[in-house]
Amino acid sequence: MRDGQGASGRSRARFVRACGVLPAFVGLGALVGWAFDLPVLTTFGTGLLPVAPSTAALLLLSGVALAGDPDGRGPGVSRRASASTWGIVAVLACIFLAAATVGYRIEAEHLGFPANCTPPGPPLGHMVPVTAVTFLVLAAAFLLSSGVPAASQASWRRRGAWIGAWSVVAFYLVLLVVFSYGFLVAVSGPVLPPALGTVFGFVLLGTGLALRAAPGAGAGKPVPSVARPGVPGVGAVATVFALLALGIVVAGFVFFRGAEERYRGSVERQLEFEASLRAEALERWRGERLADADLLRTNPAFVALCRRVLRDPPDEEARFLLGAWLDGLQRGRGYLWAALLDSQGRARLSSPPSAGPGEGAPGLPFLAAIAAGNAAMLDFHRDVPGGPVHLSVMAAVPGVEPSGKPALVLLAIDPSARVLPFLAEHPGSAGSHGASLVRREGDVADVFESLGTPDGGRVLVRRAPPVSSDAVEARAARGEQGVVMGADANGTAVLAVLHPVRGSPWVLVVRSPLAEVFSASRTRLWGTVFVVLLLVAGAGAGVSALWKREESHLLHERFASDERFRKVFETSPDAVTLTRVEDGVLVAANEGFRRILEYSGEEVLGRVAAELGFWRNPGEREALVDELRRTGLVENLESTFVTRSGNEIVCLLSASFVELDGRPHVLILSRDITGRKRAEEELRVEQERLDLAVTATGLGLYDWNVRSGAVLFGDRWAAMFGYRVDELAPHFSTWLERVHPDDLPASRKAAEDAFRDGTPYSCEYRMRHRDGSWRWILDQGRIVTRDEQGEVIRFVGANLDITERRQAAERIRGMNAELERRVAERTVQLASSVRELEAFSYSLAHDLKTPLRAIAGYATLLEKDQGARLDDEGRSWLAKVRSGAVTMGQLIEELLEYSRLDRREMRAERVDVDAVVRAVVASRDEEIRSKGGVVRIVPGGTQATADPVGLELALCHLLDNALKFHVPGKSAEVTVTTSNPAGRAVVVVRDEGIGFDLKYHDRIFEIFQRLGRLEEYPGTGVGLALVRRVVQRMGGSVRAESAPGAGATFTIELPS
Amino acid sequence: MSNESAFAPILLVEDNPADLELTLLAFRRRRFANPVLVARDGEEALAFLPRWETGEPLPLVVLLDLKLPKVDGHEVLRTFRAHPAARRVPVVVLTSSSEEGDVALAYDLGATSYLVKPVDFEQFTRLTALIEAYWCGANVPAPRPAVP
Structure with missing residues (x-):
């Protein structure tokens, strides 16, 4: 601190x-x-x-x-x-x-x-x-x-x-x-x-x-409270703002007061007008009432009648006539009571006849009025304490009594009925304007006003506030006139007009509650205040913004005027900024800043640097500030900025404090090192890759200066030939001495081609190892530099020891040749085997069958021609010889057929299986009929991909098989069903014959295997083997299901 | 061999004596009237050609075994078919082989028919009957060429 x-x-x-x-x-x-x-x-x-x-x-x-x-x-x-x-x-x-x-x-x-x-x-x-x-x-x-x-x-x-x-x-x-x-x-x-x-x-x-x-x-x-000439200080700005705010408040005051005055004036004028209307009506009414009394007083006929009644009470005619007068007046004009009173105040005649309110107590004013000789109005009064309030009009009728004293005409008025309407709310007036009548009665103000009753009617009530009080009625009683403001007798704040009623002690008070009067003003008041507040807030914001801008601009100008500094500042290729310490406002930024961070000067000057958000990581900015605070200098701090377009750039920052206008500023130089960083990174990755490649492949590198003949050999190049690199002369001759003389021309030619065409150089040759062995080398390289004449100056290449690879290749070549030779040998052997097999078949066909035919033939002849000379046993033996020979012939025939299958080429074509089945069954028709058998065909519209001849052969044998193994004494029943399930073609041949035990399943498909005894079921044991062979060759399969005595089912499955 | 027979001969080329005898027996059992000329190998069969050129009557049919000593049946068939006098004579191959290659070759060389000799003598007898009925009865013999 x-x-x-x-x-x-x-x-x-x-x-x-x-x-x-x-x-x-x-x-x-x-x-x-x-x-x-x-x-x-x-x-x-x-x-x-x-x-x-x-x-x-x-x-x-x-x-x-x-x-x-x-x-x-x-x-x-x-x-x-x-x-x-x-x-x-x-x-x-x-x-x-x-x-x-x-x-x-x-x-x-x-x-x-x-x-x-x-x-x-x-x-x-x-x-x-x-x-x-x-x-x-x-x-x-x-x-x-x-x-x-x-x-x-x-x-x-x-x-x-x-x-x-x-x-x-x-x-x-x-x-x-x-x-x-x-x-x-x-x-x-x-x-x-x-x-x-x-x-x-x-x-x-x-x-x-x-x-x-x-x-x-x-x-x-x-x-810091450093004086800054030219730049307005906080105090000045505050003063400007205060003046502005004051002006706005005063303007609001003037506006509101003006509007308020106008409005108040209109309300007052309305009240005054209403008061004068009501007062005039009251005056007129009073005059009319007095005129009523005067009319009677001055009417000679009425006076004469009064005289007659008073002087001669029993004069019934006069009483009747006078009564009619009074009656008419009372009823016609709405009086409470009309009466003729004698000088003692007693009612001598009245309408209605009952005792009236004013009877018996004419007060002093009343008598004074009579003395004056005019009609007079007896103001609100009570005839008896606590009784109802009345108004009375009186007039003296002179000289009618016998004593010569004047009599009195009294017209009593009910104020509730007659005065109340003048005080009741004016139906036409806006708002709830109330009115009351006030007269001074000693120390109190006598107030009569209309009051609403709960049942919706109105009654006249009287109040009596002290004259000295602040109530507007009391003020009226004190003689004030015109517009007044204050509480009324009920305590309600009101605006009132006090208007005297001429010719009477009354003052009419018309009032309106202030709450009503001001309700419109209140809205306006708050509206005005709201607008004033808005304006003040706006003024504050504007002043503050202007101040900041002005200040930063002034600073910038000041700064810009410093020629030397400015030149350094502006011409720097780096981003240079000047930031005020106390509030972080960016005071100046140079062209470099605009170029690197892509902001224009107007956008950033006068703004707080932290708000601009070009620090990718605000923590780095804090670190900079901390470092600056601690040491006063920051050098080469690496930070990441975000440019205006959102790119991230890496900058190297240096910062220090500078004094400008006597206030501390931070000068920050930022150098964009994004490109350098990227290049460094790429180079590093490239180097890593190269190292990895060299290590992994065992490449030996060399760099050959063609003109001077100097060669830089890599460590691995030397190691490839059993040397350390410092043991070899860094010269072309090192290579030349070791290369195999036979391979030199090829290498030379490859190099010449590469030098001429600029194509990559690649050559395989032998090099002598330190241990004397020859190593095969794959040498690949390219030209790096040429001089102006196109002569190669620098050539860089990599050598790879491929000795083992070549040896392996040699071995493989030898093995291949050997293999080919053997294959050819075998092929020849195989061909000769095939030929031998054919010859064997041929001799089977010819030579084996010929003696059989001789046996069978001569046996037959012997049987036929010499049979009679033999006994039964001899004939049976002869028959066996003949039948054995025939069976042998059949066996040979089937064997031949079986062997032919292997030599025969199987075709793969679309075959209508049902048609083949029908053809096969038809071909056996005669045999079936002769044995009394039945063959049912259940066609499935089945198509197969098969060899039609092969399929026919297989079906023939299956059908023969099924027909053959029928139960002795029973005819054969065979069902052939075809179908096409799941991409397969299936033929099922089912018989109801003797069946077989499934444990022989595999045996029955082997050649020469027979399950039945020959004398029961003659056969060679080739048929089913043939079936399996031919079906397999067509890419299908055959299987059997059976049980002894339960028939057998043979199923062929072929590709669909 | 008697040349004065009223019936035209047939030529049987057969080397195996048992087969030859059995064939002749079969013909005999069928009461075969035509004279049967016999060649015991290919050479003997070919030796008939000059005789036919000199006016001897042509056989109605030649029954030719394929497997023959000296000159085999295929060669005999080829020579016959190339011979101006013998080329119209029907040659029925009568052999043990049912090899497809043999059958195809025989027909390619101009065999008129190809018959496999059954082992069973009864069947063989029926076969000779059919040969006799067809070639010596129903069939019109080939005329001798106009210009020898």
Whole structure:
């Protein structure tokens, strides 16, 4: 912490303490005001709301508590006391808030002071809900910002307290503006605002608490206060803003007041007009009533009748006629009672005849009126105490009594019926304008007004407020006239017009509730305040933006004017920026910056560098700042930036502090090393790859300077021939000495071709190893450099030892030749075998059958021609010889057929299996019929890919087989079924014959295998072997299912 | 050999004496009237050609075994078919072989028919009867060429 911060902290504490003391004084003053009945101390002005005693007390408490602990760092006792006090304030505020919310008014809030202040509005001396809530917020702000360590500046508690306190300040400042625009308008609304004193107190308390909780409080941040000529300071800007804001507020005030005046004027004019209308009507009505009385008084006929009645009471005619007069008047004009009174005041004749209200008690004014000789109106009066109120009109009728004294005509009026309509609400008037009649009656103002009854009717009521009171009626009774504002006798705040009724003691009061009058104004008031706030906020934003811009531009100009520096700055190919330390604003950026980061100058100047977001990793920026703070210099820090178009670039940063305009700035040079990094990376990868390749393949590298003959041999090249590289002369001769003389011409030619055409060089040749052996080498290389004449200067190549590979290849070549030779040999052998086999078959066909034929032939001849000479045994032996020979012939024939199968080529074509089956069965037709057998065909439309002849052969043998092995004594029954399941062609030959045991399944398909005895079932044992052979050769299979005595099923499956 | 027979001869080329005898027996059992000329090998068969040139009557049919000593049956057949006098004479191959190659070759060389000799003598007798009925009865003999 710097030295200056302690000082600033102390001055801040002093300010906060003042912000606590002042509200405490406000509260104290208000309490004194309540105690000694000095309203001005509670209201801060006439006609304003008073600070409730409870509010005053809480202001006092909270102010003292804030002053007691202005920075949260005082002595422990005062800190604890302050916190406790704020706690009490919060609890009390809670109680008051609850009470105000439910509408209960706590008498204790008055603290025993007489709450006799009765300005307009609802009951006073109670804390309003807004005030209670504000106390809660302030208490919370205090308690939140207490006990937080100074180091944790950004703690949420401090921040919350700070926000809460400033919100209170802002709210009450707005309220102040509202009050200044139209206090009455504001107060007349449904929600009662806090008193002016409370508002002041809250603004101060809020400010104090906000400063106390400000993030910088305690730790503080350095605010260099260096004078900067040419650049407007904060103070100047604040002044500009304050003036602007004041102007806006005043403009709003003028606007609102003007509108308000116009509106008030119109309302007043309306009220005045209405009052004058009503007063005129009343005057007219009064005149008419007096005229009624005068009419009677001056009518000779009426006077004569009066005389007759009074002088001669029994004159019934006169009584009747006078009664008719009075009756007509009472009924026709709506009087309550019309009567003729004698000088004693007794009613001599009346309509209605019953006793009237005015009878017997003509008061003094009445008599005085009579003395004057004119008709007079007896004002509102009661004839008997507590009785109904009347109005009466009287006129003296002179000289009608026998004594010569005047008699009296009395016309009593019911005010409820006759006056009420003048006071009732005017149907045509806007709003609820009420009217009342007021007259002074000694110390009280006699007020008559119309009052609505619950059943919807209206009654005339009388009130009597003291003349000295502030009620508008009392003021009217005191003789005031014109437009007045204040509470009426009912305590409602009203705007009223006081209009005297001529010729009467009455003053007509027409009034309108202020709440109604101001309802339109209230809307306008809040609207105006809202607009004013918006304008002030806009002005603030504008001023601040302009200030920042102006400041950075001025700085930039200043900076730009420094020629030397500017040139260095601008011409640097690197990105150079100048950033102000205190707020991070980018003051200058050079062409390099614009080129590398792709921002234009206008976009970045005057903006905070951290907001621009070209640091890919903001942590790197913080690292830079930290390093700079610690050492004052940063060099070659590698950082990644994001350009405006989103590319990532790697930069090398150097930064240092520079003084500009007496303020610290950071100068940052950024060099774009993205390309270099990439190239380095690529080179590294390439090198790795090459190393890997060389190691893995065992390549021996060499670099040959063709002109000088110098050759750089690689380690592996030397190792390939059993040397270390330093044992070999780095010259072409090293190679030339070791290459096999026989291979030299080929190598030379390949090199010449490569040199001439520029094509890669590749050659295989032998080199002498150190141990004397010859190693086969694959030499591949290319020209790297040529001179201007096209002569090769540099040639680089790689050698690979391929000795083993060549040896292996040799071996393979030898093996191949051997293999081919053997194959040829075998082929010859095989061909001769085939030929031998054919010859064998041929001799079987010819030579084997010929003697058989001789045996069979001569046996037959012997049997036929010499049979008679033999006995039975001899003949049977002869028959056996013959039949053996025949069987032998058949066997040979079938064997031949079997062997032919192998030599015969199988065709693969589409075969209609059903057709083949039918053909085979047809070919055996004669045999079947001769044996009485039955062959059923169940065709399946089956197609197969097979050799038609082979298939026919197989089916023939299967069918023969099925027909042959029938149960002795039973005819053969065979079913041949074809089908095409799942891509196969299936033929099933099923018989009902003797069957066989499945354990012989494999044997029956082998050649010469027989299951039955020859004498029962003659056969050679070749048939089924033939079937299996031919089916296999067609790519199919055959299987059998059977059981002894249960028939047999043979199934051929072929490709479909 | 009697040349004055009223019936045209048939030529039997057969080397095996048993077969020869059995064939002749079979003919005899069928009361075969035509004289049967016999050649015991290929050379003997070819020796008939000059005799036919000099006016001896042509046989109705030649029964030719394929496997013959000296000159085999195929050669005999080829020579016959190339001979101006003998080329129209029907040659029925009568042999033991049922090899497809033999059959095909015989027909290629101009055999009129190909018959396999059955082992059973009864069957063989029936076969000779058929030969006699067809070649010596129903069939019109080949005329002698106009210009020898």
